[in-house]
Amino acid sequence: MSIIKFLDEFTNQSMLTGRSSRREIFGALGILGKKAALAAVPLGLATMPQKTFAQDMGNDPVAALQLALTLEYLEDEFYDLALQSGVLPSGRPETVYMQISKHEQAHVDFLIAGLEGAGVTPVEKPTFDFTVGGTFDPFNENGIGQETAYAQLLALAQAFEDTGVRAYKGQAGNLLGSPFLTAALQIHAVEAMHASEIRRLRSLKGWITNKERGEGMPEATQAVYNGEENVVQGGLDVTTLGNSAAFSMEASTEAYDEPLSGDDAVAIASLFIVS
Amino acid sequence: MNKKRIRIAPISNLNHRRQFLKIGGLGVVGAGLLVACSNDDDMGGDPPVDPGNGIFDLGKGDLGVLNYAYALEQLEADFYTKVVNSFYGNISDEEMQVLTDLYYHEVNHRDFFKAAITAAVDGNTDLVLPTLEFDYGSLDFGNREMVLGTARVLEDTGVAAYNGAGKLITDPGYLLLAGKIVSVEARHASAIRSLLNPGSADFAGDDYVTTDTGLSAALDPSEILAAVGATGFIKTAFTANNLP
Known part of the structure; x- marks a missing residue:
């Protein structure tokens, strides 16, 4: 299956019941894939259809794993x-990137x-x-300087790792009762270990405060952090548990x-996907 | 150095139903954690939560997992409370910041579980794990290596425990909660590991993440509790008769 077809299916609420709007969404992704459009779209604000994913997808471990694989490829x-x-x-x-690279390759294979x-x-x-249509030059290919x-x-590493942690977490419910749940959790924690180290390499805390993306992070990465300010856990506002x-x-x-x-995970990943 | 450590390794012979194992604390007289476990797949009926000996059992199903997590969070919170109340000498600003944050997070987790479990059982406190007592024996809180080394083991253990407990949870809401917490424990583990060996690959080291599959550890409650019991840190006895 092609990545576009998969992303199409993944975000298509009619996936399980019909295919009527696939062409429409494919069109949207096609536009998104054009570099000019990409450069103009901030991270996470891509023109993906807004759907209530969890409810619509139901329990679909395969879609969850395909999304995971897409993020691991990236x-x-x-x-x-x-x-x-x-x-x-x-x-x-270099040591940190080599260790993370080893794990991401292993995750893809796994x-x-x-x-x-x-x-x-x-x-x-x-x-x-990864330049997002020339917006970034992380590999110094266009002479931005070392x-x-x-x-x-x-x-970008921080954004990818923090996104990975959140994306795997978001799929846990779809893996409930599936033999893949434990493995997904085992990967999820490794992504969090990566995220912590990359953040600390950037002189940030290893954990996310409020919805702060952290000093030096482009504003375009804010979508990775929106929602992290939540304090209601299991119906309890944890800030009220003590003084x-x-x-x-x-x-x-x-x-x-x-x-x-x-x-949201697809929207973020899609910014870096040409085809 | 008589350093205490929790050894994370698969422990065999723990899968006999109703087998009680008294894990002796290393050098701690009267270490009281009783671990028993069950590989009984039959979740039907209502197994006795109180086996009649006055020792608390964590319970079965989601309640059992929540009480299990509460036990581990109590240990972590208590440990860091001691750490921040008597920081080792010459502690760096960075290490003080990290350990203080971990103290806040674990206290938050602990109190959250107490409130969440109490709510889940409609206030029937007989079903809520009591406040546990701890004893760190010869652990020297003035010794950086012992404090950070113990923190590393506790965080590694927490990650492996939540990873292994996920499959025991039936309620999607509780599974998500476990997911929200386990990644923070993993962030902690990474930071502590990085403090212990800066500039290395230890933040997600080959000792903890498999090199061929890139997976962190996942262990059953019986394995985790046996390892935790072996430290002798937990003084209050409880059982896990209805968890694998």
Whole structure:
């Protein structure tokens, strides 16, 4: 299955019952795929149809895994290109990227094997554009300079890892009762370990405060963090559990990571997908 | 150095129904965690929560998992409370910030579970894990390596526990809650690991993430509780007769 077809299906609420609007959504993705359009669209504000994903998708482990594979393809290629770019300083940055790259490659292989083992054809690897139509130059291919390129490499890595954590979390419900749930949780936690280290490499806390994207993050990445300010957990406002600093807005938002809907995850990933 | 550590490894011979194991604390007299486990798939009926010996059982199903998580969060919260009340000497600003944040987060988690479980059982506190007592034996809170090393083990253990407990949860809301917390525990584990070995790959090291599949650990409650029990940190006895 092609990536466009998959993303189409993933965000199409009629997936399980009909195909009437597929052409329409395919058209929207086609427009999104044009570089000019991409450059003008901030992260997460892509013109994807707004759907209440969780309710519409029902329990669909395969779609959840295909989304996971799409995000892993993206991360895997990003870290490969980052390591080849010559932009990364040696020492901690290179060591960290190498370790993460190893894991993302393993996740791609693992998810492909899992899908094939279940008799499902994995989505094909998309063609990515990490410059987002020339907006970024993380690999210093267009001469933006090593320092700026490196800052963009770190910012994109943070956005991808924090997105990955939220996206896997958002799919947990779709994997409930599926044999893939535990593996997805095992990957989910590794993405969080990556996110923490990348954030700390950028001199941020390893955890997300309120919905702050953090110093130095492009405004376009705000969609990755919107919703992280939630303090109501299981119907309880955790800021009301006590008066100490442990129940401040800051601590209460840091202590819980929030999920990202499939639609929102697709919208973010789509910005980097050409075809 | 007589450093206490929780060993995370698959532990065999724990799958006998109703088998009670008294895990002796390492050098801690009277360590009281009783671990028993069941591989009984039959969730029908209502197994006794109180087996009649006055020892609290975590319970079965979602309630059992919530009480189990509450036990682990109580341990983490208590540990960091001690850490921040007597920071080791010459602690760096960065380490103080990280450990203080972890203290806040774990206290928040602990109190959340207490409130959430109490609400889930309609205030029947007989079904809510009591406040546990802890004893860290010879653990020297003035020693950076021991504090950070113990923090690493607790965070690693927390991640493996939540990863392994996910499949035991039947309510999507509780599963999401576990997901919201486990990734924060993983962020903690990464930060502590990074503090212990800066500039290395240890933040998600090959000792914890499998190199071929890129997966972090996932362990059953019996394995986690046996490992935690082996530390002797938990003084209050309880059982997990209805969790795998």
